[in-house]
Amino acid sequence: xxxxxxxxxxxxxxxxxxxxxxxxxxxxxxxxxxxxxxxxxxxxxxxxxxxxxxxxxxxxxxxxxxxxxxxxxxxxxxxxxxxxxxxxxxxxxxxxxxxxxxxxxxxxxxxxxxxxxxxxxxxxxxxxxxxxxxxxxxxxxxxxxxxxxxxxxxxxxxxxxxxxxxxxxxxxxxxxxxxxxxxxxxxxxxxxxxxxxxxxxxxxxxxxxxxxxxxxxxxxxxxxxxxxxxxxxxxxxxxxxxxxxxxxxxx
Amino acid sequence: xxxxxxxxxxxxxxxxxxxxxxxxxxxxxxxxxxxxxxxxxxxxxxxxxxxxxxxxxxxxxxxxxxxxxxxxxxxxxxxxxxxxxxxxxxxxxxxxxxxxxxxxxxxxxxxxxxxxxxxxxxxxxxxxxxxxxxxxxxxxxxxxxxxxxxxxxxxxxxxxxxxxxxxxxxxxxxxxxxxxxxxxxxxxxxxxxxxxxxxxxxxxxxxxxxxxxxxxxxxxxxxxxxxxxxxxxxxxxxxxxxxxxxxxxxxxxx
Numbered sequence: 001x002x003x004x005x006x007x008x009x010x011x012x013x014x015x016x017x018x019x020x021x022x023x024x025x026x027x028x029x030x031x032x033x034x035x036x037x038x039x040x041x042x043x044x045x046x047x048x049x050x051x052x053x054x055x056x057x058x059x060x061x062x063x064x065x066x067x068x069x070x071x072x073x074x075x076x077x078x079x080x081x082x083x084x085x086x087x088x089x090x091x092x093x094x095x096x097x098x099x100x101x102x103x104x105x106x107x108x109x110x111x112x113x114x115x116x117x118x119x120x121x122x123x124x125x126x127x128x129x130x131x132x133x134x135x136x137x138x139x140x141x142x143x144x145x146x147x148x149x150x151x152x153x154x155x156x157x158x159x160x161x162x163x164x165x166x167x168x169x170x171x172x173x174x175x176x177x178x179x180x181x182x183x184x185x186x187x188x189x190x191x192x193x194x195x196x197x198x199x200x201x202x203x204x205x206x207x208x209x210x211x212x213x214x215x216x217x218x219x220x221x222x223x224x225x226x227x228x229x230x231x232x233x234x235x236x237x238x239x240x241x242x243x244x245x246x247x248x249x250x251x
Numbered sequence: 252x253x254x255x256x257x258x259x260x261x262x263x264x265x266x267x268x269x270x271x272x273x274x275x276x277x278x279x280x281x282x283x284x285x286x287x288x289x290x291x292x293x294x295x296x297x298x299x300x301x302x303x304x305x306x307x308x309x310x311x312x313x314x315x316x317x318x319x320x321x322x323x324x325x326x327x328x329x330x331x332x333x334x335x336x337x338x339x340x341x342x343x344x345x346x347x348x349x350x351x352x353x354x355x356x357x358x359x360x361x362x363x364x365x366x367x368x369x370x371x372x373x374x375x376x377x378x379x380x381x382x383x384x385x386x387x388x389x390x391x392x393x394x395x396x397x398x399x400x401x402x403x404x405x406x407x408x409x410x411x412x413x414x415x416x417x418x419x420x421x422x423x424x425x426x427x428x429x430x431x432x433x434x435x436x437x438x439x440x441x442x443x444x445x446x447x448x449x450x451x452x453x454x455x456x457x458x459x460x461x462x463x464x465x466x467x468x469x470x471x472x473x474x475x476x477x478x479x480x481x482x483x484x485x486x487x488x489x490x491x492x493x494x495x496x497x498x499x500x501x502x503x504x505x
Contacts, residue, residue: 055402056399056402082403082404083403085400089400091397091415092495093421102404102414103404105414106410133495135495153404
């Protein structure tokens with residue numbers, strides 16, 4: 001269990017000697033066991049922020065820290081972070097089952113590993129294909145395997161970088177529902193990046209709007225799961241987000 | 252059906268050869284008729300002479316091949332890990348890569364005599380480049396995105412090397428070994444043609460001195476067949492190690 005506190009984070013890149021300000025003055029508090037959606041155009045810095053959170057990149061300024069919920073005892077603190085990438089990034093030489101066990105390579109108790117893997121194979125409906133190689137399965141199955149792999153690692157914070165971006169609308173819808181079920185079942189902290197406002201409102205308890213490396217607004221979504229994308233509350237939130245993005249673009 | 256297609260061209264050549272010899276268009280002293288070549292092949296086989304030459308050549312190839320793998324492979328891994336070594340090694344290899352192994356035979360004979368050592372040296376020289384370069388290339392071309400997956404799951408460098416870099420390099424390593432095996436077979440026969448007292452190459456050069464074109468043809472066909480069989484066996488053995496590269500079949504819906 002862990003939340004993430006992001007304070008005054010800046011990130012500059014240097015491309016051909018020219019500085020590019022990818023993120024400036026980012027402040028977000030991601031509560032423990034909450035589902036936060038980051039929404040914005042491509043190039044607005046969402047992915048960069050995820051890379052900073054999971055340590056693949058270092059921030060230029062500012063601080064990213066993890067905090068434990070107060071009720072948790074001090075001696076069992078952990079803040080394992082993992083990311084589900086935009087591409088499945090499965091190991092082509094491993095089967096679906098072996099790919100899911102991949103992060104648990106160091107685990108001595110192999111019974112526990114196969115138990116964990118089997119649990120997620122069931123949950124993600126991959127049991128039938130557990131012996132298939134990544135080249136033999138569809139994009140949706142590959143992305144579910146990648147999600148299963150991250151869940152097997154059992155992180156406290158799961159970062160997701162447009163994991164459903166490359167999927168067709170039907171598969172995407174189904175995985176969104178799966179994701180909410182897993183979120184409610186496993187009580188994880190999830191940070192989900194998307195450029196699809198519908199998806200952000202469908203999934204997030206809080207939607208953070210990015211524009212050109214800055215945060216425009218934090219929009220809470222107080223609708224119970226499962227959400228109906230045609231309900232009045234849903235459409236209201238969606239309208240608000242869209243108008244905020246539009247207002248920013250007309251400046 | 253595929254076997255039939257494969258056999259069409261050899262059959263046509265054989266038929267032309269047979270007809271040409273029977274009609275008398277082909278000079279029998281230059282190209283003996285197929286019947287005589289077949290007869291010679293049977294004689295050489297039944298006397299055990301042919302098999303003896305084949306065994307000698309094969310033994311040299313495998314000995315040389317394994318000797319090369321034993322040092323080319325670790326060297327490639329070392330250069331793959333320590334990128335700085337590349338600057339030292341690359342120009343030297345680019346230079347050596349242009350020298351055909353056969354060109355070094357006279358020097359090897361001066362150094363090692365015409366015994367086994369000079370043959371091994373030729374094979375090692377011929378096998379080294381494909382094995383080394385393909386292993387190195389396999390290691391260096393590992394997908395950065397997969398390495399990031401290792402980072403995300405907290406893998407140490409050692410784990411990343413063993414669990415991600417090596418398996419992803421495996422298909423390329425196997426291609427290198429396969430090429431190396433083929434190169435070493437060809438280089439060896441070349442070496443035996445120049446200096447040897449046994450082996451398939453020696454059998455051919457001896458037949459030239461005895462004016463026995465039938466034996467030469469048997470020798471050439473044997474070289475081709477052996478090379479083909481070595482390659483086929485190697486391919487069969489290694490395709491079990493890398494099952495994920497087999498032809499793709501898509502498993503139903505998502």
